[in-house]
Amino acid sequence: MWSVTQACEDKEDEARPFPVIHVDPDACVLPDPALCAFNVLDDMLVTLVQGPTQWKMQLFERPCPGEEPRPGGQLGEVELSTCTPPGVVPEKPAAPSFLPVLCCVFPPGSRAPHGHPEGCGCFMLEEALFGLLFGADATLLQSPVILCGLPDGQLCCVVLKALVTCELAPGDPKVLVKILHHLEEPVVFIGALRAEPRAEEEARELLSDENVHSDCLVALGHQGRTLAIKASWSESGNLVPELREYDLPGPVLCAACGRDGRMYHSTPSNLCVVDVARRDAPWNLEKPDEATGGLPSMLCPASLNICGVVTLCVSTRASTGTRCR
Structure with missing residues (x-):
């Protein structure tokens, strides 16, 4: 009996892609x-x-x-x-x-x-x-x-x-x-990226620069409603927050942002990438008259022909560019 059980356990271990780590109940921080x-x-x-x-x-x-x-x-x-909702008697909250x-x-x-x-x-x-x-x-x-x-x-x-x-x-x-x-639908992802394009020589430095910060906040809803917020110049020459909503394919399973201004999001049938960056003209913070610094009027998702992705990680440390995992 022991040998059969042991053989079954060995087969189960071989089938698992990663080892199972057992956590002791005493390790619980907040029960x-x-x-x-x-x-x-x-x-x-x-x-x-x-x-x-x-x-x-x-x-x-x-x-x-x-x-x-x-x-x-x-x-x-x-x-x-x-x-x-208002008027509903509070009960024990369901999961x-x-x-x-x-x-x-x-x-x-x-x-x-x-x-x-x-x-x-x-x-x-x-x-x-x-x-x-x-x-x-x-x-x-x-x-x-x-x-x-x-x-x-x-x-x-x-x-x-x-x-x-x-x-x-x-x-x-x-x-x-x-x-x-x-968003009027469950928020499933919050991230940030660089929506303002850089000059070509600055873009090369971007991959190795740890101090480059994002200039656009994004949030995705479960059904694909997407919010993008960045600082833009108003007609009077003042910096104001610009908010734009977009509709992307859903339901969204997961998402990730890259430093190149692109956002990846997965649905049950596809993995898509959208370019949030304005590629037409760089934004000059010191000379607002030269560019609007606004967000694109619409987002056009491109299919990567991969389905069922449930988690994403975007790496910018690759020497050949950005990798999506």
């Missing part, structure tokens, strides 16, 4: 069944919990190596959005059909967390767009900002340092939450 998303930022742990009527963001001290696997003291907490998307945006010049490369749940935005989106508090505090894409379609943000300060000097926590947009 909360309502926990739906989290992000790790150096010494802090950001979580998103589903309550009876609202989503709740909580900020904890991250446990240090060698300590008990439990978070330290709670640093802050804020409620984000209504989970149930959401779509999980919220949680990522961190860093101001230019700040240091990203160790082991948290750009594109893996965090990215940096150029100064103009960062200030227009998140306001003076985030800019003056040089604070990271947590972006939340919720299953009800809301795209909202919380300034991290303001959340910690609010816990020390309590006020109205609702002022900490800013709703950027509403």
Whole structure:
């Protein structure tokens, strides 16, 4: 009996593409069944919990190596959005059909967390767009900002340092939450890319430059509704946030952004790439009269003839260009 069982286990191991790692229950950091998303930022742990009527963001001290696997003291907490329609009696929340998307945006010049490369749940935005989106508090505090894409379609943000300060000097926590947009369908992806084309010689440096920041924020809904936001010049010569919505093929399974201004997204039947960058004229930040710096009026997805992709990673370190995996 032992030999038959052992032979079956050997065959199962051979069939598995990767080894199975068993995690001890004692390694659990937050035993909360309502926990739906989290992000790790150096010494802090950001979580998103589903309550009876609202989503709740909580900020904890991250446990240090060698300590008990439990978070330290709670640093802050804020409620984000209504989970149930008005007039509905709150009940025990059911598991959401779509999980919220949680990522961190860093101001230019700040240091990203160790082991948290750009594109893996965090990215940096150029100064103009960062200030227009998140306001003076985030800019003056040089604070990271947590972006939340919720299953009800809301795209909202919380300034991290303001959340910690609010816990020390309590006020109205609702002022900490800013709703950027509403996609009216579940948000399944938030990313950033470079929509302004560079000169050819600058483009060559782009692949090796770690300090090049994105100038366009994108969010995708489950059915393909896409939001792009960047800083553009108004007719009066002022920098303003430009928001454009597009309709891409859906339903969206996953997506990823590349530094070349292209965004990849997968549906059950295809893997598509869209070019968000304006290739006609570079934008000169110091001379707004020479270019509009706007987003394209429409996006034209191109098929890569691959179907059923459920996760994506775009690498820009390849010597031959961008690789999509």
